[in-house]
Amino acid sequence: MSLPARVATLVIAFLAVVAGGAYVALHYIGSQPPVEDFTSYASNGQVNVTLMTAPQTTVTDKPDWVTYFIQNPATKQFVHTTYFEVPANTKINVTILGYDGCTPLRNPVWGRVTGTEGGVENVSIFNGKTYSPSQPVSVFDSYANCSVQHTFAIPGLGLNVPVASPPTVAENNALCTTSPCVASNSSEALAPHSVVTFSFTTPKKGGTFRWQCFIPCGGGYLDGNGGPMGTPGYMMGQMEVQA
Amino acid sequence: MAAETSHPAPAGEQGHRRDGLWLLVIWIVLSIIGCLLVAYVWGPHLPPGAMSTSASSQQFDTRVLAVVATPVIIGVLLYFGWALAFWRQKPGDETDAAPIHGNTRIQALWIVVTSAIVLGLAVFGTYELINPAGSGSGQGPQPAFNHGVLAAASDTSWAPNTNNILQVQVIGQQWAWTFRYPQFGGFETTDLVLPVGQQVRFNVTSLDVIHSFWAYQLGVKADANPGVNNVAYTTPYHTGTFVVRCDELCGIWHGAMYDYGKVVSVPNFLTWAHSTETQLAAVTKLLPPYALTYDPTVLANVGKVNQQLGLTSAGGGYYNPADPEQP
Numbered sequence: 001m002s003l004p005a006r007v008a009t010l011v012i013a014f015l016a017v018v019a020g021g022a023y024v025a026l027h028y029i030g031s032q033p034p035v036e037d038f039t040s041y042a043s044n045g046q047v048n049v050t051l052m053t054a055p056q057t058t059v060t061d062k063p064d065w066v067t068y069f070i071q072n073p074a075t076k077q078f079v080h081t082t083y084f085e086v087p088a089n090t091k092i093n094v095t096i097l098g099y100d101g102c103t104p105l106r107n108p109v110w111g112r113v114t115g116t117e118g119g120v121e122n123v124s125i126f127n128g129k130t131y132s133p134s135q136p137v138s139v140f141d142s143y144a145n146c147s148v149q150h151t152f153a154i155p156g157l158g159l160n161v162p163v164a165s166p167p168t169v170a171e172n173n174a175l176c177t178t179s180p181c182v183a184s185n186s187s188e189a190l191a192p193h194s195v196v197t198f199s200f201t202t203p204k205k206g207g208t209f210r211w212q213c214f215i216p217c218g219g220g221y222l223d224g225n226g227g228p229m230g231t232p233g234y235m236m237g238q239m240e241v242q243a
Numbered sequence: 244m245a246a247e248t249s250h251p252a253p254a255g256e257q258g259h260r261r262d263g264l265w266l267l268v269i270w271i272v273l274s275i276i277g278c279l280l281v282a283y284v285w286g287p288h289l290p291p292g293a294m295s296t297s298a299s300s301q302q303f304d305t306r307v308l309a310v311v312a313t314p315v316i317i318g319v320l321l322y323f324g325w326a327l328a329f330w331r332q333k334p335g336d337e338t339d340a341a342p343i344h345g346n347t348r349i350q351a352l353w354i355v356v357t358s359a360i361v362l363g364l365a366v367f368g369t370y371e372l373i374n375p376a377g378s379g380s381g382q383g384p385q386p387a388f389n390h391g392v393l394a395a396a397s398d399t400s401w402a403p404n405t406n407n408i409l410q411v412q413v414i415g416q417q418w419a420w421t422f423r424y425p426q427f428g429g430f431e432t433t434d435l436v437l438p439v440g441q442q443v444r445f446n447v448t449s450l451d452v453i454h455s456f457w458a459y460q461l462g463v464k465a466d467a468n469p470g471v472n473n474v475a476y477t478t479p480y481h482t483g484t485f486v487v488r489c490d491e492l493c494g495i496w497h498g499a500m501y502d503y504g505k506v507v508s509v510p511n512f513l514t515w516a517h518s519t520e521t522q523l524a525a526v527t528k529l530l531p532p533y534a535l536t537y538d539p540t541v542l543a544n545v546g547k548v549n550q551q552l553g554l555t556s557a558g559g560g561y562y563n564p565a566d567p568e569q570p
Contacts, residue, residue, distance in 0.1 A: 104549060107414070107450055107537075109421055109431045112526040139525045146548040155419050155499075158433070169551045210499050212418065216451065225417055225451055230495045 033081035033233035039242045041073045046091040052078055052192070053150050053163055054179040055100045057234065065228040066100055066150070066217050066235060069180045078180035082211070082237025089204045091117075094152070094161075098194035099181040101172035102146040102165035103215050106224075110151050110214040111140040113198070115159030121198040123164040126191050128171065134197070137164065146172070149194070154211040154239060157200065164194040206243030212236035262329065270321050274314035281309045291462045294485060294506070297477040298462030304371050311360060398533070401426035403441055403509045408476075411435070413447040414537050415454030415467035418496035420487055425533040427516045430523040435487060435504035438512035439479050447473040450537045454493050458504060460485035467491075472535035479506040 001009070038047050050071040057067040059080050069078040086092055105111050113121050120136035140162045142148040149165035165172070171193050181192070213235040216224030228234035286306040293299035401409050412423035414431070423431040435458075437443055447456045447465040454467040456475075460483075465473040482505075489500035507515065520527070531537070 102548070104545075107416055107421065107431075108529040108531070109526060111529060112523070139529070141529050141544075143529070143549060144544050144546040146546060153419075155433070167546075167548050169548055172548075210496055212496065214416070214419070216417070223451055225494070229417070232495075236496070 033083050033237070034079060035240065036070045036072055036079060036081060036084040038073055039085055039087045042087050042090050045089075046093055047086055048073075048093045048095070049084065049086065050095045050097070051152070052097045052180055052182075053100045054181050055175040056177070056179055057228075058178045059180070062227070062234075064220065065231075066219070067179065067228060067233070068150075068213075068235065068237070078182065080180075080233065082233050082235075083240070084237070085240040085242055086202055088202050088206050088241050088243040090202050091199055092202060093199045094197065096152060096161075096163050096194075096196040097182075097192035098149050098163045098165060098196060099176055099192050100149040100163075100165070101175055101193075102142070102149050102167065103217055104142040104146060105140075105148055105151070105162070105214065106216055107214065108141075108143065110153065110160055111142055111148065111162055113138050113140075113161055115154070115157055115200055116161060117199040117201075121161050121164075121196050124195040125164065125166045126171070126193050126195075127166065127168075128174075131191075131195065134195070140164070148215070150217060150235065151214045152211060153214050154209050156207075156209045157203070159200055159211075160214070161196065161198055164196050166193050202241045204243075206241045209239045209241065210236065211239055262325070266321060266325055270314070270318050273317045273321065277313040277317050278310050281313050282306060285309070292460050294460040294481050294483065295462055295477040295479045297475075298460060299480065300371065301462045304368075307367065308364070311364065398425050403438060403513070408442045408444045409438065410444050410446060411437070412533070412535075412537075413445050413456045413465075413467065415447075415449040415451075415456065415489065415493070415500075417451050417494050418489075418500040420456070420489075420500070420502055423530075423533065424516060424520075428520045428524070428527055429530065429533045430520050430527045431530055432519055432523060433502070434519075435502065436512060436515050437479050437504065437506050438509045439482050439506050441509065442476065442478045445475045445477075446535055447475065448536050452493050453491050454489045454500070455491035457488045457490040458485055459488065461504075464490060470536050470538065482506050482508060 038049055041047050052069040052071070054067050054069060056063050057065045057080065067080065068082050070081050070084055071078050113119055118136070120138045122134040123137050124131045124134040126132075140148050142162070145167040147165055147167050148162040150163045151160060152163060153160040213229070216229055217235060218224045218227035218229040221227045221229070229236070232238075286302070286309070287293070289302050289305045289309070291298045291301060293302055397407050398410065401407055407426075410425055412425065413435075414421045414423060419433065420435070421431050421433055422435045423429060445456065445463060445465060447467045448471060449467040449469045451469060453469070455464060456467050457464040458477075461477050461479065463475045463477050465475040467473065485504050485506065487502045487504050489497055491497075493500065
């Protein structure tokens with residue numbers, strides 16, 4: 001092989017390696033779920049955010065992973081992401097539609113509601129036919145009643161909200177099989193097992209706040225800690241507060 | 244030899260003696276100045292500060308090591324600089340330097356001085372491992388030394404300035420720290436508050452993966468291993484805020500697993516502890532009985548629905564047996 005040909009081969013090989021590294025860095029390491037922007041939807045100092053817990057993620061290549069969805073404020077469609085943006089110094093009214101079954105809290109201390117308005121969350125449970133009246137709850141005993149399915153916690157704000165679950169075997173076995181649960185199969189999706197509402201106020205200064213579920217719900221992974229527990233877009237995400 | 248012919252030995256030796264004398268004098272003067280600066284100017288600002296017994300002990304150790312190292316560093320740099328400045332090869336001079344011969348006195352002096360430094364530091368380090376608080380911090384489940392540390396006279400009550408050390412259990416979990424106070428009803432909180440001037444025993448554990456409890460300004464660091472109780476002692480000297488970090492890569496939010504602790508006055512601590520005990524009473528009664536490790540596979544009060552769904556109460560059952568590996 002001539003010298004120019006060898007040099008060209010070497011340069012091409014080098015560029016291929018660089019391009020491969022850049023692709024890995026950008027596509028895998030640098031990628032993040034889409035961000036649902038609620039900043040322009042604030043009214044009278046408040047904004048409404050609706051989340052959903054689902055027992056699986058059939059819209060991805062990880063169908064057996066539990067996950068959160070966020071409702072797009074414009075289209076009202078549930079989007080597979082856990083990243084959202086809200087304005088600073090604003091009251092955030094959160095609704096979580098709980099479609100998953102119950103799992104006891106690994107650490108019962110997370111059964112206490114903290115950081116919300118009044119230190120409570122309002123819970124309405126579906127009994128298969130109707131919803132119970134919304135009741136304020138401040139502490140969950142998830143071992144005695146299997147009353148929690150996941151948590152929504154923002155440690156940086158001291159916010160911890162257990163997502164309630166109906167304490168019955170039947171409801172916990174009646175899980176929707178496609179996600180998001182209200183998307184395309186309404187007869188199967190039925191209704192959320194629980195509807196949880198609460199409010200909290202974002203800080204006056206902007207910033208990025210990570211949030212997560214404190215129940216190790218990565219079934220099939222060591223101690224339930226892997227998979228959806230360690231992947232953005234499933235059981236953890238970020239709340240961007242825009243000042 | 245060319246060097247010998249161009250530089251007669253008597254003149255060269257005289258020149259070397261003059262250089263050696265100058266080097267010795269300058270080295271002694273610079274070393275004295277450097278040691279004083281390191282000990283008294285830089286020393287008080289060395290990490291991790293002096294907020295607690297363990298922190299100031301670590302700062303003292305670092306200061307001693309820095310003072311011991313200062314003459315060595317100055318000697319190396321001085322010799323290096325002197326050689327560059329005065330022993331440069333003259334332009335056009337291509338002769339070789341004088342051959343080096345062994346010097347028994349210098350060799351003996353070198354061996355004696357370096358041996359004295361190493362052995363002295365070994366004795367100093369051993370002493371410092373034991374004093375002033377056991378072996379410092381993060382000394383493991385069975386501390387070998389308890390010099391100067393109070394015994395835990397009671398696991399269920401605590402009063403300041405008594406022969407009873409304050410116990411704080413540190414629990415690592417992905418991705419947050421919680422702190423349990425067994426002598427105040429066993430409440431568990433995300434806030435770490437300590438009284439100034441009182442000895443504290445940290446019982447450090449984890450309920451999932453390996454974490455590392457690092458209270459930086461307190462000079463306390465201990466691994467948080469599931470199923471293991473690691474012990475560390477300290478006594479805060481000053482009120483103020485300190486950073487709590489995880490120092491063991493523990494998952495995707497490891498970098499965000501930090502918090503701030505507070506050292507407050509004893510009356511303020513007692514007020515905080517009693518009010519928190521009352522405030523958290525509803526969730527405290529749901530916690531497992533206080534133990535030196537936090538085993539989530541031992542479940543109490545598992546209800547009927549949980550059992551029907553596969554949880555088997557004490558002895559395990561939190562995890563699906565089909566999962567790859569369970570504790």
